[in-house]
Amino acid sequence: MNHTPAYLIFFAALFTNNILLSNFLGMCHWLACTRNMLSATGLGMAMTIVTGLTTILNYLIYYYVLIPLHLEYLMFLMFIAVIAAFVQLAEMVVERFNAKLYYSLGIFLPLMVVNCTIMGAALFMVVRHYSFMQTVGWGFGAGGGWMLSAVLMAALRKKAGYSNPPKAFAGAGLVMIIAGFMAMAFMGFAGMVAIE
């Protein structure tokens, strides 16, 4: 077990080990939702809350239910069930309290079940043997990191919309190249903190 303090893990997850730009998790939704700023921000906030809370819940389930019962191989099944239930709950809460956001997010909200970031955060938590406080920092950091890169990308894509790229690069190609430059920029933080 490593002894990195939780707040360092939080900052590392935001910048140096950004879950999207260094682990490529959550790319599919990221490509789709960064077309406009509103859905990037809205989904980013939902992602931060859901990733943070489900990672904590999954930590409790893994260490206090699955390990004592020697059922570690059911990890995937339990994690995805927790995430699905939680996303369903989040969907109902958003629909009840902020109908405008609910309709602007549309299909993305239920599809959060298959967002790699949420599942990936839980799996990395197990692989890296985080303690409880470290898990709290990691979960919210991973979700926040996703939001950060999504909002940045939405802004860059808005700018790129006015430019005139070569025809072959229009669409996904250009976004990938921009993402490559963003990943390089984020790698510049790498000397500050490192988590595995």
Added chain:
Amino acid sequence: MTHCGACDGKGKKTFKDGVLDNNPIFAQVLGICSALAVTSKLETSLVMGIGYVFVLSLSTLVVSMLRHTIPHRIRIITQVLVVCVFVIILDQLLKAFYWEASRQLGPYVGLIITNTLTLGRTEGFSIQNKPILSLVDGVGNGLGYALVLAVIGTVRELFGTGKILGHLILPATIYTPNQMMVLAPGAFFGLGILIALLNLTVLKPQGKKK
């Protein structure tokens, strides 16, 4: 495959669609996460590709067989759970027989569950089509996906380390390995350039693609 009655003669087209014309990564732009994450070496790309064909083909088959029994409202979570079962089997098999590969892939085996391509095929195809045809679709898409993983894996390993499958191809006197290709930015650049090249040559420019 062309003559199997259960496919209504659509077998060949469905298969070709999955591998080439409607390739999961280039045309559907699904399942990018694993495509970038496991392709820093050809070996892991191949293991992932083969494992993915296994999971996708069996899940499309089972979902298609269950398509009349699954209640409409909870169909997404049911499909995810079906996929999950096969991923657990794959994970246990890898751990038992290919420990080294399992360790290198790490959490990315589990992330097949949340690979959007899997859900895209079960939700978009299997839920409306007969089992055998769905199996063909699953194998086709899985192979198309594995093919792209292998290509990206080869390019990244060759230019990142000068090796292919651990054998030295480009000695340092000819080509200085560029570490960038193995790291995250190289993955983005590699895929971006590959998509652009395919847009130029194989795939017809669709104009409206956005």
